[in-house]
Amino acid sequence: MSETIRTYRDEDLDTCRELWVELTEWHRSIYNSPGIGGNDPGLQFDEHLTKVGPGHIWLAEINGTAVGMVGLIHDAAEGSVEVEPLIVRPDARGRGIARRLIDIVVEATRAFGVRDVNVRAVGRNAEAILPRPRL
Secondary structure, X not given: OOEEEEEOOHHHHHXXXXXXXXXXXXXXXXXXXXXXOXXXXXXXXXXXXXXHOHHHEEEEEEOOXXXXXXXXXXXXXXXXXXXXXXXXXXXXXXXXXXXXXXXXXXXXXXXXXXXXXXXXXXXXXXXXXXXXXXO
């Protein structure tokens, strides 16, 4: 099984929109708020892409199929970096993919000379915070 992490490419737009929608659906569920993301949450990925640029989005693939995505928001004025979004599809979790995606952001952060990376997982998102038991 081949696992890779690579930078976003133009042909990834639809796949990234799908991942963004999946993340939005999860947020709707944990917040019990069906309005999050509006009527077409996939288009919010387009706004995010414009904001951060394609060089700040990475995809995780298994055998050439995208299973995860991470983005980096760099605020040069504040001297900060934030992880947004971070998603790994449920069927690919437990393989360390999220950890490798975060490692990519940390590596990129060093290039900015920033020492801290902000990850804002909320308490309702226990799956993102609590370690998963190893089976």
